[in-house]
Amino acid sequence: MIRVQNLVKRFGEVAAVDGVSFDVQAGEIFAFLGPNGAGKTTTIQMLTTLLRPTEGSITLDGLDPVSKPLDVRRRFGIVFQDPSLDSELTAAENMDLHGVLYHVPRRIRVERAETLLKLFELWDRRNSRVKEFSGGMRRRLEIARGLLHTPKILFLDEPTLGLDPQSRNLLWTHIKHLNETEGVTVFLTTHYMDEAERVARRIAIIDHGRIVAQGTPGELKQQTGSESLEQAFLALTGSTIRDEQADGSDQMRRMAKMWRR
């Protein structure tokens, strides 16, 4: 369903993604794990037509996101890591707008919005503007919105960021259900190893823009001789913290970003 070969993305000299290859089968739940700044979000942005790769090739359902962006966009749904709601609009309006953008017929749109808002306990607040929501409520709305249409492939970039255990549990139960009943292929990232172990059939671990290991949770534990996925992760990626240094070159980059090429 997704095939990535020697994918590279450079921002100036920094290679955020540095020669990544992997395959995701149709109907699979695939977890993409890695420390902060490893290149997970950048990879997802290239898969979802938001960034053009520097090198390498991608196919989604047999289509290239660079040459056929619109066809690719018809095939996936995404929950972003960063906020992407319109905070001036209400929860219901955000849902409705999404439904229109994804050509969900009105009747289904209304029905599904109600089901999802109830599921994520936002129904009572549906007519409040998003700017009045707490961080967790916004996050739940992002997820509910992402699930409004049923895509072939669902990208979840740290969907459980900032969510309480109840909501996390709810989300993964729902995702597993979607995967089993509708055959939706799921590509997810998370920093919670237990979540990855619980839902993912296969896992790729990325560090400094390169894939350091791939396999089922069992295989990764076996490879590293670890008891848990968390240990396996630490064994593969080391235990130092990845800091994002904001030095002179970083500032230059920000200046250059002001005017797009």
Add this chain to the structure above:
Amino acid sequence: MAVIYILWLREVKKYLRSKPQVIASLGQPLMYLLVLGFGLGPIFQRAGQGNYLQFVAPGVIGMSILFSSIFSGVGLLWDRQFGFLKETLVAPVPRLQIMVGRTLGGATTALMQGTLILVICLIAGFRPYDLTALPLAFLFMVLIAIVFAALGTAIGSALKDMQGFQMVMNFLVMPIFFLSGALYPLTDLPMPLTIATHVDPLAYGIDGLRGAFSGESHFGALTDLAILGTVASCFLALGAWSFSRIQV
């Protein structure tokens, strides 16, 4: 169509919900209208140019449409900053539709703003010479709104953050305003200024508007319409191209 409509509606809703901003944005045009209208009035009259309020009102209406349309395009920068832009960019919809919906929405809110200023002008004592010319005046307001909302979209797509916007304000929008003849007649200007006013699209908008309100036009209504129409098409194409190239 549904996509264009919902994005248009989004802009209009946001405008109608931001009452404090609407009121704040009336401040500048009001100042021009009252301070200049009454302050320069006597000199203008002595120079044999008639009533300055009658003269400056169309200019102030054009100005408020110019500013609100450009600002609406810059709303793109906010949407980028707060992340909503991504949501529209990954949707299975041609970017052109997204751009058109946003731009028409921005033009509509600018038009509402301009209409509000027109009403204020009428209250302040401005009198169109002939009410049958109002539809023509309205057409010019629509054209000004579209021209600059499209330009705003082009600028908003090209800029990455708010810092660049200050430059655009100082080196593009303010000159467009000051060279448009909103505040002074276009006759008997020094050569360089004449040239500059002739390449300023707003000059044709304000001239058309003034022509419709007062019956006296510098370029002629047909020229104004033709030029504004052409510029609108060019800027829409530019905005669409610029928008289609956005990466996050």
